[in-house]
Amino acid sequence: MVLPSKNTWIRIGAACGLLAVALGAFGAHGLKPILLENGNLATFETAARYHLIHAVAMLLPLAYRDRALCAAHFFLLGLVFFSGSLYVLAITDTKWLGAVAPIGGLSFIAGWAWIFLKGGVAED
Known part of the structure; x- marks a missing residue:
């Protein structure tokens, strides 16, 4: 299995950051009426916050x-x-997707645990 290089990861991280800011702005402005109608503005904001972090x-x-x-x-x-x-x-009001979110939450936790356990010393 070929793993992405560090430069590729920098680009992936930057693309994810760009998308987080763009989606956050779109949710706050363009999608706000839909999100308010569905009662899902807070859900969208949570997604955007965790996305950017x-x-x-x-x-x-x-x-x-x-x-x-x-x-x-x-x-x-x-x-x-x-x-x-x-x-x-948040956008489609498809409630069953709420059951998928914990998989991602566990992935976030695993990432932080991996850094804690395997982080090591910074490279020169």
Whole structure:
């Protein structure tokens, strides 16, 4: 299995950050009437907040040795399953997607645990 390089991870993290800010702004302005009608504005805001936090968090392991890069994988999975499911739930009011969010939450937790356990010493 070929893993993405550190430069690729920087681009992925930057793209996730860009998307988090863009979706947050779109939710606050363009989608606000729909989200208020569905009663899902807070859900969308939660997705955007966790999305942005973990876009930045995906970049943290890059300062450490390769063994910490696994955390970035967990954070990316978390973004897809947690924030992704909440975005779709908030926009479409598809309630069953709420059951998908905990998978992403566990992925976020696993990423932070991986950094805690395997982080190691920063590279020169």
